[in-house]
Amino acid sequence: MLWACIVLPQLALDAVLRRLPDPAAPLALVGGSAQLRTLHAVNASAAQAGLKPGMRLTAALALLPEFAMVEHDASAEARWQQFLAAWAYRHSSLVSAQWPGCIVLEVRASFRLLGPWPRIEARLREELATLGFAHRIAMAPTPRAARVLAGMQDGLAVSNPAAMHALLDRVPVRRAVLPGDAGERLQRMGIRDLRTLRDLPRDSLRRRFGPELLPHLDRLYGHADDALAYYAPPDRFDERVELGFEVESHTALLFPLRRLIGDLCTALSIRDGGVQRFVLRLEHEGHAPTDVEVGLLAAEREPVMLFEVTRNRLERTSIPKPVVAVRLLARELPAFVPASRDLFDVRAQQTLPWPQLRERLRARLGDDAVHRIAPTGDPRPERAWRRIDGDDARIGNAPSRPPRPLWLLPKPVPLRDSRLRILSGPERLESGWWDGEDARRDYYVLETAQGQRAWAYTPAGERDGWMLHGWFA
Amino acid sequence: MQAVATLDSMLAAQTLWHAGRHPAAASDGEPTGHAALDDLLPQRGWPRRALTELLLPADGVGELALLMPTLARLSREGGTLALIAPPYLPYAPAWQVAGIDLGVLHIVEASPRDALWAFEQCLRSGACAAVVGWPRQADAQALRRLQVAADSGDCLGFALRNRKHAANPSPAALRLEHDGDGWRVRKCRGGPPPARAFAPGLH
Numbered sequence: 001m002l003w004a005c006i007v008l009p010q011l012a013l014d015a016v017l018r019r020l021p022d023p024a025a026p027l028a029l030v031g032g033s034a035q036l037r038t039l040h041a042v043n044a045s046a047a048q049a050g051l052k053p054g055m056r057l058t059a060a061l062a063l064l065p066e067f068a069m070v071e072h073d074a075s076a077e078a079r080w081q082q083f084l085a086a087w088a089y090r091h092s093s094l095v096s097a098q099w100p101g102c103i104v105l106e107v108r109a110s111f112r113l114l115g116p117w118p119r120i121e122a123r124l125r126e127e128l129a130t131l132g133f134a135h136r137i138a139m140a141p142t143p144r145a146a147r148v149l150a151g152m153q154d155g156l157a158v159s160n161p162a163a164m165h166a167l168l169d170r171v172p173v174r175r176a177v178l179p180g181d182a183g184e185r186l187q188r189m190g191i192r193d194l195r196t197l198r199d200l201p202r203d204s205l206r207r208r209f210g211p212e213l214l215p216h217l218d219r220l221y222g223h224a225d226d227a228l229a230y231y232a233p234p235d236r237f238d239e240r241v242e243l244g245f246e247v248e249s250h251t252a253l254l255f256p257l258r259r260l261i262g263d264l265c266t267a268l269s270i271r272d273g274g275v276q277r278f279v280l281r282l283e284h285e286g287h288a289p290t291d292v293e294v295g296l297l298a299a300e301r302e303p304v305m306l307f308e309v310t311r312n313r314l315e316r317t318s319i320p321k322p323v324v325a326v327r328l329l330a331r332e333l334p335a336f337v338p339a340s341r342d343l344f345d346v347r348a349q350q351t352l353p354w355p356q357l358r359e360r361l362r363a364r365l366g367d368d369a370v371h372r373i374a375p376t377g378d379p380r381p382e383r384a385w386r387r388i389d390g391d392d393a394r395i396g397n398a399p400s401r402p403p404r405p406l407w408l409l410p411k412p413v414p415l416r417d418s419r420l421r422i423l424s425g426p427e428r429l430e431s432g433w434w435d436g437e438d439a440r441r442d443y444y445v446l447e448t449a450q451g452q453r454a455w456a457y458t459p460a461g462e463r464d465g466w467m468l469h470g471w472f473a
Numbered sequence: 474m475q476a477v478a479t480l481d482s483m484l485a486a487q488t489l490w491h492a493g494r495h496p497a498a499a500s501d502g503e504p505t506g507h508a509a510l511d512d513l514l515p516q517r518g519w520p521r522r523a524l525t526e527l528l529l530p531a532d533g534v535g536e537l538a539l540l541m542p543t544l545a546r547l548s549r550e551g552g553t554l555a556l557i558a559p560p561y562l563p564y565a566p567a568w569q570v571a572g573i574d575l576g577v578l579h580i581v582e583a584s585p586r587d588a589l590w591a592f593e594q595c596l597r598s599g600a601c602a603a604v605v606g607w608p609r610q611a612d613a614q615a616l617r618r619l620q621v622a623a624d625s626g627d628c629l630g631f632a633l634r635n636r637k638h639a640a641n642p643s644p645a646a647l648r649l650e651h652d653g654d655g656w657r658v659r660k661c662r663g664g665p666p667p668a669r670a671f672a673p674g675l676h
Contacts, residue, residue, distance in 0.1 A: 373563060453535075
């Protein structure tokens with residue numbers, strides 16, 4: 001395996017700078033307690049004015065009276081590292097953000113897809129520059145070596161273990177990212193580089209520097225396996241777009257919506273998942289947010305279709321107050337199973353598959369508008385069928401009974417016709433004593449004056465008071 | 474010579490026909506499942522990629538029985554069927570007994586205004602083998618849209634409407650009217666409407 005390490009020397013600063021309109025203006029990240037404010041990081045123009053990380057804020061203000069101050073947020077750093085891990089996941093399936101301030105990814109497996117290392121490296125650099133993160137990249141056969149080499153020289157790449165050993169042997173101990181303060185102590189002991197360190201007896205090293213140093217060295221040189229905590233994409237999607245102005249019309253919301261759906265679909269294709277249920281939350285100033293819920297019957301990830309469905313639902317929602325932000329929340333991202341198409345499909349190319357058509361219909365007509373039906377075992381006609389709303393339901397066979405009409409009335413209605421003719425019947429139906437909806441009816445097949453064939457019943461044993469229950473259409 | 478060739482091409486395209494003579498090679502319709510009805514229709518079946526209009530004096534005169542053989546065959550072949558805004562509940566046990574695979578029968582409930590939209594979407598999508606709809610507020614223009622949608626979606630469309638619309642012109646490729654004792658062809662593309670009626674019970 002070959003590992004690339006991307007070291008991000010000023011992650012926290014870049015995360016702030018990339019959202020500023022003028023990144024060149026002097027800026028410092030300020031941290032520490034209220035009494036002892038210190039600079040955490042400074043950008044190039046602030047550094048030029050003499051500001052340094054670790055400097056007291058009062059001293060900095062004396063040097064440069066005006067510079068932008070941004071509160072340093074330690075959790076932001078971890079969050080942006082996760083963001084970059086998600087980005088790196090596009091280039092490799094093994095990505096780790098285990099060590100602070102850097103990301104390692106396995107690249108050999110990506111050679112076949114993305115080309116040789118120089119091309120991958122150029123691509124990584126280009127994308128990082130677009131994202132606005134300063135970086136140093138190195139490649140080596142072990143992840144730890146890649147990290148050490150990236151710290152030594154930007155752009156270093158070795159693929160041969162022997163060459164890597166030779167390079168590592170010359171690395172000063174202070175820059176070998178040894179665990180704890182081992183590097184500093186070794187330096188003071190007069191041990192300059194890793195070769196000298198490796199020549200020392202292992203037992204005494206372990207005694208003096210604790211149990212972590214030797215495994216670290218073995219993993220660095222590739223003598224022991226290195227089990228990293230690999231990045232796994234999150235199993236939910238939550239993104240928010242803040243609108244710079246108040247929006248009161250649906251049309252103005254479509255642009256941010258399209259962007260959110262696009263991001264969602266990118267996340268889905270990275271995960272190789274789909275989305276079945278999500279919420280579009282319209283946030284208002286000083287008012288509870290409006291939720292637009294979108295539920296699909298099957299997992300989907302087609303951007304055009306998701307956009308259209310969401311748009312239809314959005315347009316049916318009224319906006320009570322001006323919208324200041326839009327948020328898209330998807331908690332469940334189930335596995336996506338693409339519909340299989342027959343290679344020799346006889347139908348036209350331009351066809352829309354039924355699941356997508358169904359979602360389009362549901363989006364406009366309502367969630368309950370499209371359904372299927374199945375028979376059940378109950379003898380009472382009004383209970384002898386049921387609705388099926390989803391995809392996965394087994395449809396059993398109806399028990400064999402005398403002829404039944406194709407149309408059933410939702411509720412029986414009185415049938416008034418002076419020229420009724422009985423074609424067949426009666427069929428006595430007596431059932432339902434167990435659930436309180438006892439039915440005792442005699443069903444007949446009748447012909448009306450207009451030539452319709454009706455299915456009607458009377459109370460058991462009687463011959464008038466016809467109640468129409470269906471049509472033999 | 475030019476005029477003769479044009480006449481031939483018009484005859485071939487079935488835009489012109491000889492009175493009282495049936496065109497010979499036009500049997501590309503979807504079999505209706507009723508042999509006598511197939512004999513009456515110039516395409517020997519339901520016109521493909523087209524809208525068929527059934528005009529009824531009332532619901533329950535046998536309109537579903539007329540369609541059932543075709544629908545049952547299409548559903549057994551795996552084609553998706555859609556019912557748009559049916560006037561009553563389709564009674565599942567009876568539809569199953571009639572041979573319909575209920576797994577592919579989808580019912581779309583819609584208000585009269587949305588029903589036309591849903592009808593057109595289903596016809597146009599190409600996802601359905603047959604779409605049966607009950608459009609309440611359909612004028613000639615709406616029916617033309619449905620006819621075009623059925624053509625582009627390669628779909629059998631059936632519009633079931635009240636008989637009172639029989640006098641109005643319609644762009645449907647085939648119009649059948651139930652006149653109390655049987656189905657009468659009011660219009661059929663590709664030939665003159667046959668004089669005989671089709672009564673399902675008698676055949």
